[in-house]
Amino acid sequence: MIRFLSFLLPLALVAPAVGLGADLAAAARFVDAVNADWIPAMRARDAERVARPYAEDAVFVTRANHVIVGRSAIAGLFRKSFTAGSRVVSGAIHRRALEETNGFLIEWGDAELTVLTAAGKEVRSSSTYLTVWRPKADGSWEIVRNLNL
Numbered sequence: 001m002i003r004f005l006s007f008l009l010p011l012a013l014v015a016p017a018v019g020l021g022a023d024l025a026a027a028a029r030f031v032d033a034v035n036a037d038w039i040p041a042m043r044a045r046d047a048e049r050v051a052r053p054y055a056e057d058a059v060f061v062t063r064a065n066h067v068i069v070g071r072s073a074i075a076g077l078f079r080k081s082f083t084a085g086s087r088v089v090s091g092a093i094h095r096r097a098l099e100e101t102n103g104f105l106i107e108w109g110d111a112e113l114t115v116l117t118a119a120g121k122e123v124r125s126s127s128t129y130l131t132v133w134r135p136k137a138d139g140s141w142e143i144v145r146n147l148n149l
Contacts, residue, residue: 028098035093045082051075055142063148085118105133
């Protein structure tokens, strides 16, 4: 619980008090498009494409509680996993909810991956995630926090 609160507290301190209203549907379409590209980017082993939605100051927390800070470091994490000899076969993101609070989007749901290891063994994994999206000046969104549980 402490990890969760420390993950979100910095956002609460700087969050503008604005609501999205009707724009939530447009924001949801943007998030859905980013999420839809996740598996194709993973299958292509394109670390930069996987990390593209992350802000320069984003924080990514793995299931093993490793904290990675910054888009380039997040890309490096994926680049390293792609060179380990395994490859993503399939997967999906199943969003449970997307809500707006103080100008940010809070998304949570479940993700699943099927990976073929270098030894030829198929391994399936799943996790719950929490993602915080921040609006950009051009009307798009970027991930500022991603927590995998």
